Amino acid sequence: MLFTSWSFAAFIAIVFCIYYWPPFQKFQVWVLVAASIAFYAIDQTRMVPLLLVAVIGTYLCLALTPQLVFLPVGIVFNLILLGFFKYKFLFIGSTRAATGFFWLDLLLALPLPIGISFFVFHNISLLVDHSKGQAGKRPKLIDVFLYIIFFPQLVSGPIARAALFLPQIEVKLIYDVPFVSAGRWIIAGYFFKLFAADNLNQLTTFMTTPASLGSFDRCLLVFIYSFQIYSDFFGYSAIAIGLAMLFGYRLPINFLLPYTSASFSEFWTRWHISLSTWLRTYLYIPLGGNRRGEARTYLNLMIVMSLGGLWHGAALSYLIWGTVHGLLLVAERPLLSKEQRLYAAGFAVSSVIRALRIIITFVCVSFAWTFFKLPDFSQAAGYLYGIFDKPFNPTQSQAFYWLCAAYSLPAILQHLASKLTATKFYVRIEPFLYGAMIYLSLTEAGPNSPFIYFQF
Amino acid sequence: MLLADFSQGPTTQHWLSKVILTATFLLVSSVLADKAFGPFAQLIPLTTDEETENTISAYHRNPAAKIILVGSSLTYRLTQQYFRVPGVKNIAMPGKSALTGMQIVSEQPVLPKVLLVEANILNWSMDEQFTARYRPSILNATALRIRPIRTLLAQFLGWTPAEMEDMYRARLSAVMSAPPAPRTLPSSVYEDWARTNSKEAEDMRRNAADFVALALQLQARGTKVFFVSLPIANEMASSQLAIDTQEDFRQATAMHQELLLDVNFERSELRWTDGAHLDERSAILVIRQIESTLKARKAI
Numbered sequence: 001m002l003f004t005s006w007s008f009a010a011f012i013a014i015v016f017c018i019y020y021w022p023p024f025q026k027f028q029v030w031v032l033v034a035a036s037i038a039f040y041a042i043d044q045t046r047m048v049p050l051l052l053v054a055v056i057g058t059y060l061c062l063a064l065t066p067q068l069v070f071l072p073v074g075i076v077f078n079l080i081l082l083g084f085f086k087y088k089f090l091f092i093g094s095t096r097a098a099t100g101f102f103w104l105d106l107l108l109a110l111p112l113p114i115g116i117s118f119f120v121f122h123n124i125s126l127l128v129d130h131s132k133g134q135a136g137k138r139p140k141l142i143d144v145f146l147y148i149i150f151f152p153q154l155v156s157g158p159i160a161r162a163a164l165f166l167p168q169i170e171v172k173l174i175y176d177v178p179f180v181s182a183g184r185w186i187i188a189g190y191f192f193k194l195f196a197a198d199n200l201n202q203l204t205t206f207m208t209t210p211a212s213l214g215s216f217d218r219c220l221l222v223f224i225y226s227f228q229i230y231s232d233f234f235g236y237s238a239i240a241i242g243l244a245m246l247f248g249y250r251l252p253i254n255f256l257l258p259y260t261s262a263s264f265s266e267f268w269t270r271w272h273i274s275l276s277t278w279l280r281t282y283l284y285i286p287l288g289g290n291r292r293g294e295a296r297t298y299l300n301l302m303i304v305m306s307l308g309g310l311w312h313g314a315a316l317s318y319l320i321w322g323t324v325h326g327l328l329l330v331a332e333r334p335l336l337s338k339e340q341r342l343y344a345a346g347f348a349v350s351s352v353i354r355a356l357r358i359i360i361t362f363v364c365v366s367f368a369w370t371f372f373k374l375p376d377f378s379q380a381a382g383y384l385y386g387i388f389d390k391p392f393n394p395t396q397s398q399a400f401y402w403l404c405a406a407y408s409l410p411a412i413l414q415h416l417a418s419k420l421t422a423t424k425f426y427v428r429i430e431p432f433l434y435g436a437m438i439y440l441s442l443t444e445a446g447p448n449s450p451f452i453y454f455q456f
Numbered sequence: 457m458l459l460a461d462f463s464q465g466p467t468t469q470h471w472l473s474k475v476i477l478t479a480t481f482l483l484v485s486s487v488l489a490d491k492a493f494g495p496f497a498q499l500i501p502l503t504t505d506e507e508t509e510n511t512i513s514a515y516h517r518n519p520a521a522k523i524i525l526v527g528s529s530l531t532y533r534l535t536q537q538y539f540r541v542p543g544v545k546n547i548a549m550p551g552k553s554a555l556t557g558m559q560i561v562s563e564q565p566v567l568p569k570v571l572l573v574e575a576n577i578l579n580w581s582m583d584e585q586f587t588a589r590y591r592p593s594i595l596n597a598t599a600l601r602i603r604p605i606r607t608l609l610a611q612f613l614g615w616t617p618a619e620m621e622d623m624y625r626a627r628l629s630a631v632m633s634a635p636p637a638p639r640t641l642p643s644s645v646y647e648d649w650a651r652t653n654s655k656e657a658e659d660m661r662r663n664a665a666d667f668v669a670l671a672l673q674l675q676a677r678g679t680k681v682f683f684v685s686l687p688i689a690n691e692m693a694s695s696q697l698a699i700d701t702q703e704d705f706r707q708a709t710a711m712h713q714e715l716l717l718d719v720n721f722e723r724s725e726l727r728w729t730d731g732a733h734l735d736e737r738s739a740i741l742v743i744r745q746i747e748s749t750l751k752a753r754k755a756i
Binding site (some may be wrong): 180201203399400438443 | 477482486506589610
């Protein structure tokens with residue numbers, strides 16, 4: 001069920017009413033779990049058993065002792081699930097012949113379960129946090145279900161850490177719902193998705209058939225896609241956070257103005273924060289982080305970013321995207337150390353230098369997104385090669401460029417004018433701005449397209 | 457904006473009322489402005505999907521027409537402004553079967569006098585999800601005609617409907633006075649076409665039967681329906697897929713020969729951009745030949 005459908009709005013209204021209806025107060029967690037299973041079943045009924053197996057399997061590994069044995073078993077179980085369903089076609093091809101083993105053929109015939117990358121990461125977070133004593137006492141099975149399959153975050157996150165989510169499970173009262181905050185998140189989320197991302201998606205379809213595009217248009221579309229993917233994923237995350245608030249839960253924020261980052265390491269503290277936090281906590285630090293010398297730090301960065309790339313999908317393009325980010329992090333690391341030394345010696349980084357660094361970071365990050373838009377590596381490479389190979393003159397109509405500007409504006413303004421939100425003037429006009437956002441989401445929505453991160 | 461103060465607590469419950477009132481005010485103002493001053497200038501669609509949406513929405517608002525053309529991207533090239541006969545609407549949808557267009561037409565309360573149905577593609581089925589979106593009752597309840605940003609931009613760029621008509625009229629004579637394009641296409645074009653057009657014999661036969669069933673329904677309501685096979689390059693016309701398509705159509709219409717419109721196309725004058733889609737000059741020639749055949753059949 002798409003977050004942007006009217007049927008989803010009806011679904012939320014029904015679940016909300018039942019959830020806060022006094023007779024159901026004792027069963028709120030059950031209501032949310034049932035709603036989450038129904039939400040999943042509407043799109044992928046036949047994959048519900050797999051979702052249940054993943055949760056129950058993880059819970060068993062949590063409950064059984066000794067933990068020294070069952071913690072690794074649980075992690076391996078989840079990694080096998082992810083590896084099998086996400087990467088099976090890398091090895092067997094999508095048109096393979098039957099193996100003759102009923103169960104294997106059945107599993108091979110199953111499609112990629114929606115949200116598997118996210119619920120597997122939730123499972124691993126639960127296992128690790130619990131083993132470290134960070135998630136409190138052993139949770140009940142129903143609480144584990146809620147943590148892993150809570151519908152606002154089930155399909156594309158944010159990936160809430162068990163230690164942050166489980167302590168929030170308690171009886172919720174409608175009087176405590178922060179309606180204004182939830183409203184802000186939800187309205188902004190839908191606006192970014194429907195007005196910005198869906199319209200930009202229509203413009204960036206030209207990237208898939210670039211033969212007639214000149215060098216200027218190719219570059220422009222790279223940046224437009226950069227705004228599209230941000231608007232799309234920020235939109236989704238904002239809706240998820242707002243919906244969770246309606247049910248009394250706080251999910252971690254996923255974005256913090258990422259295109260204002262002045263370095264690649266800063267970018268990864270601002271973009272898809274829940275994933276980068278997960279990778280840092282459960283992969284980078286266990287690998288040794290930056291505690292085992294420079295060479296090992298660089299190796300760890302490359303491993304984490306390459307695996308992070310592959311986490312998005314079983315394609316060479318995603319691996320290259322991750323590797324490019326790894327290389328950028330490695331390349332900037334010595335420079336950042338030098339900068340820190342200068343800073344300690346009393347040299348201040350001028351705003352001009354910072355602006356220049358923001359531009360460089362944005363340009364590099366945007367060009368790397370090409371591998372997301374065009375997961376077929378040869379297509380992505382051909383597109384980028386065309387930038388140097390084609391004449392620079394613009395080839396699209398005047399209206400095309402105006403629309404690019406109009407639909408990118410929300411993301412641009414959000415990044416450039418964030419400081420204005422502290423002014424009294426902004427506070428006065430804020431409700432009218434949000435009203436205008438609802439209006440534009442309804443009247444100027446682009447053609448319906450699924451969230452980009454749903455495919456991961 | 458939109459982010460920095462999310463962590464702050466709720467200001468006041470009046471906040472939500474102001475938001476809802478603002479949105480309602482803007483929506484009502486747009487509807488009233490459209491009724492009082494519309495229709496406003498429209499932007500030229502940027503993609504074929506957008507054009508399809510615009511075309512079908514416009515058709516729903518005013519389904520009255522003398523002749524309607526339904527089909528895929530092959531028919532899409534037959535620009536309605538190039539017809540001499542007045543009252544022509546081309547609602548062909550690139551990437552969709554002509555069955556989809558036929559279904560949309562059949563659900564309208566007002567039917568055309570003549571419905572021309574492209575008979576070149578049988579291996580695509582009806583897009584039921586799409587037709588469901590365009591049922592009159594649903595559309596009338598949900599359609600908002602104004603897209604504020606695009607309306608403002610079209611107004612700013614001065615793209616009025618009258619200017620668009622003038623543009624087509626000016627282009628018509630220029631295109632027709634140009635010589636035919638050279639008739640050379642690399643063989644890879646035909647190979648790619650064969651590779652990307654798969655067929656399932658059973659689906660094709662079922663689709664052919666659906667075409668005829670829908671055509672008979674429309675005829676019973678007073679519309680003259682004609683299947684027309686648009687010319688494609690010889691290399692494609694001799695492919696197995698094209699031969700099977702012709703054969704399935706022939707069998708499905710064996711008892712209803714009156715549904716077939718045999719047009720004597722002047723093939724030596726025709727050129728295709730990719731072996732299947734007519735270039736602009738050829739499209740105009742094909743339009744003229746279809747018009748004469750319809751006149752000969754006393755359909756118009």
